[in-house]
Amino acid sequence: xxxxxxxxxxxxxxxxxxxxxxxxxxxxxxxxxxxxxxxxxxxxxxxxxxxxxxxxxxxxxxxxxxxxxxxxxxxxxxxxxxxxxxxxxxxxxxxxxxxxxxxxxxxxxxxxxxxxxxxxxxxxxxxxxxxxxxxxxxxxxxxxxxxxxxxxxxxxxxxxxxxxxxxxxxxxxxxxxxxxxxxxxxxxxxxxxxxxxxxxxxxxxxxx
Amino acid sequence: xxxxxxxxxxxxxxxxxxxxxxxxxxxxxxxxxxxxxxxxxxxxxxxxxxxxxxxxxxxxxxxxxxxxxxxxxxxxxxxxxxxxxxxxxxxxxxxxxxxxxxxxxxxxxxxxxxxxxxxxxxxxxxxxxxxxxxxxxxxxxxxxxxxxxxxxxxxxxxxxxxxxxxxxxxxxxxxxxxxxxxxxxxxxxxxxxxxxxxxxxxxxxxxxxxxxxxxxxxxxxxxxxxxxxxxxxxxxxxxxxxxxxxxxxxxxxxxxxxxxxxxxxxxxxxxxxxxxxxxxxxxxxxxxxxxxxxxxxxxxxxxxxxxxxxxxxxxxxxxxxxxxxxxxxxxxxxxxxxxxxxxxxxxxxxx
Numbered sequence: 001x002x003x004x005x006x007x008x009x010x011x012x013x014x015x016x017x018x019x020x021x022x023x024x025x026x027x028x029x030x031x032x033x034x035x036x037x038x039x040x041x042x043x044x045x046x047x048x049x050x051x052x053x054x055x056x057x058x059x060x061x062x063x064x065x066x067x068x069x070x071x072x073x074x075x076x077x078x079x080x081x082x083x084x085x086x087x088x089x090x091x092x093x094x095x096x097x098x099x100x101x102x103x104x105x106x107x108x109x110x111x112x113x114x115x116x117x118x119x120x121x122x123x124x125x126x127x128x129x130x131x132x133x134x135x136x137x138x139x140x141x142x143x144x145x146x147x148x149x150x151x152x153x154x155x156x157x158x159x160x161x162x163x164x165x166x167x168x169x170x171x172x173x174x175x176x177x178x179x180x181x182x183x184x185x186x187x188x189x190x191x192x193x194x195x196x197x198x199x200x201x202x203x204x205x206x207x208x
Numbered sequence: 209x210x211x212x213x214x215x216x217x218x219x220x221x222x223x224x225x226x227x228x229x230x231x232x233x234x235x236x237x238x239x240x241x242x243x244x245x246x247x248x249x250x251x252x253x254x255x256x257x258x259x260x261x262x263x264x265x266x267x268x269x270x271x272x273x274x275x276x277x278x279x280x281x282x283x284x285x286x287x288x289x290x291x292x293x294x295x296x297x298x299x300x301x302x303x304x305x306x307x308x309x310x311x312x313x314x315x316x317x318x319x320x321x322x323x324x325x326x327x328x329x330x331x332x333x334x335x336x337x338x339x340x341x342x343x344x345x346x347x348x349x350x351x352x353x354x355x356x357x358x359x360x361x362x363x364x365x366x367x368x369x370x371x372x373x374x375x376x377x378x379x380x381x382x383x384x385x386x387x388x389x390x391x392x393x394x395x396x397x398x399x400x401x402x403x404x405x406x407x408x409x410x411x412x413x414x415x416x417x418x419x420x421x422x423x424x425x426x427x428x429x430x431x432x433x434x435x436x437x438x439x440x441x442x443x444x445x446x447x448x449x450x451x452x453x454x455x456x457x458x459x460x461x462x463x464x465x466x467x468x469x470x471x472x473x474x475x476x477x478x479x480x481x482x483x484x485x486x487x488x489x490x491x492x493x494x495x496x497x498x499x500x501x502x503x504x505x506x507x508x509x510x511x512x513x514x515x516x517x518x519x520x521x522x523x524x525x526x527x528x529x530x531x532x533x534x535x536x537x538x539x540x541x542x543x544x545x546x547x548x549x550x551x552x553x554x555x556x557x558x559x
Contacts, residue, residue: 102537103537105537106533106536109536109537141397141525143525166552166555167552168534168547168552168555169551172551173534173538173547173551174539176544176546177543177547180543181539181540190539193539193540
């Protein structure tokens with residue numbers, strides 16, 4: 001009887017394997033990610049959008065191509081952690097907007113110095129709800145940076161909720177910051193500082 | 209008996225394959241199906257994930273992600289913050305169900321909850337990370353509510369951080385930008401390779417201390433290849449031709465592997481982020497650094513200068529960019545740097 005159970009188990013195991021392979025044929029987070037990355041690179045390589053004077057235009061075009069793959073609400077929720085639930089729905093909406101802007105400035109800003117860097121897909125791992133896509137960012141001088149994308153299945157659509165660079169989770173990093181601010185000061189202070197950050201980012205881009 | 213086993217397995221396989229084709233386009237029912245079967249056969253599924261789904265399926269109300277370590281994690285949390293009713297709050301920051309405690313908590317109690325959380329975290333830090341180690345999938349995000357860095361000298365550290373930041377933007381950055389204009393990138397990379405090759409003994413010994421025989425062998429092979437084919441270490445053919453990666457092991461990691469805790473966070477002038485363990489590690493690495501011998505043969509100033517030049521050159525290659533990208537996009541740059549340092553060290557220790 002025990003033996004039978006075991007064999008049944010193996011059978012079930014094989015089925016699960018089959019399911020997962022069939023399942024990954026349907027939607028593949030890694031493929032989605034790499035397609036988005038390629039779309040982004042097309043914008044960055046576009047000669048008509050090159051140069052310092054086209055910075056704003058290029059950033060906007062790039063943002064249009066890639067922003068859909070991020071789940072900003074999920075990111076905000078995770079970055080605020082236990083404080084998320086205490087916020088009203090308007091506050092949540094405002095926070096998502098502020099946080100999205102910070103992330104946008106941080107990551108779109110980095111593409112200004114694009115110079116033939118590459119992104120290589122290494123591995124991906126997924127279950128029905130979560131996926132991790134491991135990639136390698138290779139700079140022109142050959143430096144390799146490990147970048148992992150954590151993705152969440154939103155009703156059939158995979159979206160990024162965290163980016164982990166050399167072991168540093170972006171969301172954990174912001175959560176540490178938010179937590180530390182909220183430990184000493186009220187939520188309003190955090191919002192104020194995020195708004196300051198936003199204007200700071202705008203002046204920085206305007207200065208360029 | 210035997211026949212029946214095989215026939216049942218065969219039957220299940222056939223059925224599942226059929227289902228597989230039918231449901232290939234619609235992932236959700238597929239998954240549910242596999243859950244049910246996995247539930248029947250009591251967790252003989254090929255990998256942990258499906259087992260967790262079983263767990264999720266049976267306890268629907270516990271809708272917290274991070275299935276893999278859920279039970280262990282909860283246990284950990286309970287250890288830390290046992291008899292507080294607000295435990296559930298920290299367990300489920302996702303907010304799938306609202307606890308009464310939370311919805312009508314007056315402000316002072318909230319503060320108390322925070323304090324308790326912070327305490328619980330710092331106590332169970334090492335355990336939390338130990339648990340996190342094997343998990344790649346799912347969500348280790350919601351775990352660590354409070355930052356687990358111990359930073360009792362934060363006012364002093366923040367002062368040093370401001371100093372370092374100013375030193376970087378007003379002195380080091382302008383100087384290296386100029387240096388970058390004069391010295392081509394290839395030359396700077398060669399300088400980095402050269403020093404890195406000279407400092408092989410430290411990495412080699414730390415590999416040995418950590419019992420990484422393969423790592424030590426790799427370092428040895430790299431040293432031989434790069435010193436000869438790489439023209440005394442100026443180039444890195446071991447990596448470019450043979451894909452032998454540099455083993456970035458230092459004494460701080462060796463101490464961590466020997467179960468030494470990180471201690472409190474320290475921001476050193478010029479040297480930047482560190483903690484008690486990594487500071488001891490730094491001194492240990494200095495002892496293993498061939499450049500230190502220079503200070504006995506010639507004089508300490510030359511040795512210090514050479515080592516300083518090496519660090520400066522590294523900043524000019526990519527260290528400066530890393531620092532800027534961590535701090536520039538931060539709401540609180542000091543915490544951002546501290547957290548990035550801690551997360552990065554944890555990854556390096558794990559490797």
